[in-house]
Amino acid sequence: MKVLASCLVFATLGWAQAPDTILINGKILTVDAAFSTREALAIRDGKIAAVGSTAAVRAQAGPSTRVIDLRGRTVIPGLIDSHLHAIRAAVSFSTEVNWIGARSLPEALKRIRDAASSKPAGTWLIVAGGWTADQFQERRRPTQAELVEAAPNNPVYIQLGYGWAMLTPVAYRTLGITDESKLPGGGQYERGPDGNPTGAVTGGQNAIISLFDLLPKPTYEQAVDGTRKFFTELNRLGVTGVVDPGGNNLFPSDYQALMQVWREHQMTVRVAYTLNGQTDGKEFDELKTLTQLVPMGMGDDFLRFNGLGERITVAMNNNNRPDETVKEKYYQIIRWAAGQGMSLTMHWGSNASVGQLLDLFEKVNKEVPIAPLRWSIAHLGDASEASLQRMKTLGVGWTVQDASYFGGAQTNATMPAVGLARKIGVNVGAGTDAHRVMSYNPFTALQWFVDGKTVAGGAVRGEKASREEALRLYTLGSAWFSFDESKRGSLEVGKLADLAVLSKDYMTVPAGEIGEIESVLTMVGGKVVYGAEPR
Numbered sequence: 001m002k003v004l005a006s007c008l009v010f011a012t013l014g015w016a017q018a019p020d021t022i023l024i025n026g027k028i029l030t031v032d033a034a035f036s037t038r039e040a041l042a043i044r045d046g047k048i049a050a051v052g053s054t055a056a057v058r059a060q061a062g063p064s065t066r067v068i069d070l071r072g073r074t075v076i077p078g079l080i081d082s083h084l085h086a087i088r089a090a091v092s093f094s095t096e097v098n099w100i101g102a103r104s105l106p107e108a109l110k111r112i113r114d115a116a117s118s119k120p121a122g123t124w125l126i127v128a129g130g131w132t133a134d135q136f137q138e139r140r141r142p143t144q145a146e147l148v149e150a151a152p153n154n155p156v157y158i159q160l161g162y163g164w165a166m167l168t169p170v171a172y173r174t175l176g177i178t179d180e181s182k183l184p185g186g187g188q189y190e191r192g193p194d195g196n197p198t199g200a201v202t203g204g205q206n207a208i209i210s211l212f213d214l215l216p217k218p219t220y221e222q223a224v225d226g227t228r229k230f231f232t233e234l235n236r237l238g239v240t241g242v243v244d245p246g247g248n249n250l251f252p253s254d255y256q257a258l259m260q261v262w263r264e265h266q267m268t269v270r271v272a273y274t275l276n277g278q279t280d281g282k283e284f285d286e287l288k289t290l291t292q293l294v295p296m297g298m299g300d301d302f303l304r305f306n307g308l309g310e311r312i313t314v315a316m317n318n319n320n321r322p323d324e325t326v327k328e329k330y331y332q333i334i335r336w337a338a339g340q341g342m343s344l345t346m347h348w349g350s351n352a353s354v355g356q357l358l359d360l361f362e363k364v365n366k367e368v369p370i371a372p373l374r375w376s377i378a379h380l381g382d383a384s385e386a387s388l389q390r391m392k393t394l395g396v397g398w399t400v401q402d403a404s405y406f407g408g409a410q411t412n413a414t415m416p417a418v419g420l421a422r423k424i425g426v427n428v429g430a431g432t433d434a435h436r437v438m439s440y441n442p443f444t445a446l447q448w449f450v451d452g453k454t455v456a457g458g459a460v461r462g463e464k465a466s467r468e469e470a471l472r473l474y475t476l477g478s479a480w481f482s483f484d485e486s487k488r489g490s491l492e493v494g495k496l497a498d499l500a501v502l503s504k505d506y507m508t509v510p511a512g513e514i515g516e517i518e519s520v521l522t523m524v525g526g527k528v529v530y531g532a533e534p535r
């Protein structure tokens with residue numbers, strides 16, 4: 001009797017510990033230290049319970065375990081974009097038109113035409129970036145006449161990066177811009193070779209940001225809907241985490257949609273978010289007020305506050321020659337942030353001027369060691385060995401994006417020296433900087449890391465990454481920036497079960513086809529958030 005009872009206890013315990021889900025017969029790229037490949041993986045309570053052979057993992061299954069037969073498919077840890085303006089992209093995702101992946105102008109214009117016919121008359125049609133002329137066979141931007149032809153009765157606004165925006169006459173009329181002097185932020189009409197306005201606006205980043213701010217904002221309901229849809233779109237591409245760097249045209253009120261999705265337990269992408277300084281000269285007060293009730297690290301595994309950035313003061317933003325006053329104001333904020341135990345990420349474009357930023361980081365570091373805070377510099381595509389050495393000494397990380405992917409067939413760009421950075425010991429994360437200046441597709445970024453080619457087929461000079469290295473940067477590498485590398489970024493026992501089953505084998509597909517990979521099944525915390533089980 002006694003023996004029987006203990007058998008029963010053992011059996012009950014056995015069932016209780018059976019995995020909720022197992023994935024078998026696959027090629028699982030674990031991205032562990034040895035970059036091991038395994039056949040199978042077990043998930044229990046949202047975490048990885050086992051990795052190993054199909055036979056060993058199948059032996060753990062109980063009667064209620066869901067079995068997913070991968071049929072040889074490749075599985076990767078969920079991708080983490082360490083610099084994606086996801087909150088901003090999300091609020092307008094359901095109301096904007098998207099040119100990501102369009103290969104010709106007719107295809108792009110068709111998306112405008114389709115939106116015009118499917119939305120109520122007079123609806124704004126906005127393409128807010130994420131494309132380049134070089135992705136089109138025609139290698140040029142649309143003309144105003146083409147946009148009018150596609151949507152004669154709608155206001156149409158097409159933005160290219162932060163340097164150019166084309167508006168149709170209906171759009172100008174709707175905004176009340178009747179002549180050049182009414183353009184905000186120092187904007188100017190672009191003129192063609194004949195001297196006549198082309199319909200586009202130029203004049204630098206401020207002109208475009210100010211112009212965009214005139215456009216109608218999505219309603220709150222549209223923003224919530226857009227957030228859910230954008231996260232699903234990221235899941236379709238195997239993304240399960242982002243580090244969001246705030247950004248231009250993004251205000252504290254814009255975070256509300258994200259927070260509602262979080263409150264309703266509908267997050268399908270894990271978001272670490274930061275706060276920007278908003279108003280020129282008032283940033284310190286704003287940041288102190290905003291963070292009074294939101295300490296560093298507050299939140300959970302789905303939504304967590306990760307400090308400041310990427311624009312900390314307006315005056316230091318894209319400023320290669322900050323004067324002493326500008327630097328002092330910036331220094332006061334970052335010294336305060338260090339005292340508060342905050343992480344921060346700083347947008348910086350050029351290695352030639354980054355010494356000014358590193359001087360300030362070093363000054364703070366003498367008072368408060370910043371290495372434990374995991375500060376980072378975003379972009380810095382031409383980072384030199386000397387800069388990387390200084391970053392290593394400070395414990396400052398580097399987030400790298402595929403900015404040169406949008407270059408033309410001829411390019412002078414150089415690949416960021418990620419291999420060198422890793423050798424020096426700098427923590428590197430990968431990402432896209434979507435969706436104004438770049439597409440959010442992580443696979444086109446992975447392809448660019450590996451083959452060093454632009455969307456138009458041009459070659460980017462310099463060091464390329466191996467497939468292993470690129471994947472590691474896009475998973476574990478990025479996880480470091482939100483203090484998550486022990487929780488996710490690789491498929492190892494005890495980690496969150498965030499993963500993607502791929503449409504093609506990332507390791508063996510020709511390099512030029514990596515960009516076409518999609519996920520067929522994405523899981524976050526062991527829950528299917530995209531796709532159907534391969535049956």
Ligand SMILES: [Zn+2]
Pocket residue numbers: 310347348378379
């Ligand atoms: Zn930036």
